Amino acid sequence: MTIEKQLLYLLSKVDTMDGKELLKIYEAMNYTPQTIRNLLSKLKKEKYIVSVDRSVYSISSSGRDVIHSFYRKKNYYMEKWNEKWYIVLMEIPETERKKRDTFRRNLIQLGFGHLYKSVYIHPWDISHIIINMIDSLEIESYVTMLASSEFILNKISSEGSSGTNKASEIWNLEKINTLYKEKLDWFEQEFEPAINQLLKDKNPDILKIFTGYLRLGETINDLLLIDPMLPPEFSPKSWMGTNILDKFNKFHQSLANLIPKDSFYHLFLEKNHN
Template sequence: MNIEKQLLYLISKVEKIEGKTLITIFEQMNYTQQTIRNVLTKLKKDQFITSPQRAFYQITSLGIETIQSFYSKRNYYTESWDKKWYIAIIEIPETERKKRDLFRRSILQLGFGSLYKSVYIYPWNITERLLSLIDTLEIENYVTLLSSNEFILNGVSVEGSSGIFKADTIWELDKIHALYEEKYNWFLHDFKHKVSSYNKSDQLHPLYVFIHYLELIEVIHELLIVDPMLPPDYLPGNWIGAKVLAEFQNCSNTLAKLIPPESFYYQFVKK
């Protein structure tokens, strides 16, 4: 859902935007005009965007809610853990199977790991988002939420210790680490080379900088979605997640600063 997310992201940043402007941006990312128009039509049909006037697009409340679900996960590597675990226990009946499946997919995307079949656990306090999801799905009677800073028996094992619940198994950390290695290799040998000359050029076209900014932001959020960002004690010694995210974020901040305030594209990168 790469182009859909990026289109929604851009449309959400402004009051309204002309279709040909979006086409100009995404053509530089090797999408055809027809592909872009087709995606805009689909987003409109799905009620994520609307057309306040001909050839202009505007985000809807559903679109805002959707884009926030994609881009609101924080980088918890920069925060201190309060030593609490947040636990969701669900028992949603078969008659509500669609809601049950959606809730499970959603909390896994938020970072929760499965401790037992219907018990999910996470070290970061995202209770407000969880309560909002529960309220939206109307499943309050089927979910119990609790927090605890102590496991009496069979808690999540810290790295290197024995125990039946190992973090690397609950969250499949080996797969996530492999993805980090893949993206970091791309960054070092492809992306970084493409943008290395930007600081030395006085005649940069803001659009080209912005395109690379979007490309990197998409990778950052792809990693944030799959990575639970566990506290250090629960991560392997060779874990590169925190380092890679920090380097990517620093690079994206640098690219954003290279777009002048008077540029049309500045509105999409300003904090």
């Protein structure tokens, strides 16, 4: 849902937006006008956006909920761990299978590890998000949450220590680390050189800078969705996530700084880039 997610993100930043402006942005990203029109029609059909006038769009409350679900995860590498584990236990019946699958998927995207069948664990306190999800899905009768700093048996094993519940296996850190490496290769071999070439122009195209900003922002967000951002003692020595996210975030900020405040595209910068 990457392009759809970007469209919703853009529309969430303004009251209304002319379709011509959206086409202009995505044509600069090498998408055809018909592709974007089809996606707008799809989002409208799904009631994530509404057409307030001919080819003028606005995000709906459902669309805002979707965007919030994608962008709700923060960078916990910047946080100090309180040494507590937050555990979710659920027993959602087969009659509520759709809700169960949605809840499980959201837990994984938020960084929870699958400890045992129907038991998920996370090192950061995001209980307010989980409670809102439970309320929204109306599954409060089937879910229990608890927090604890003590394991009597089979605690989560830190890197290099022995134990049944190895963090590297619960969260499949090797697979995530490989994805980080792939994204770093893309950044260093394709993305950064293209931006640097663009900036050689005394008057670089602001739209191209903005589309670069969107691409890198989407990459950062995708990484945040699959990275549990465990406290450092649970990450392997070869872990690349912390440094790569820092590198990407700094470059993302530098792109934001290149977009003039009087530019139309400045409206769409993330809050921490305003």
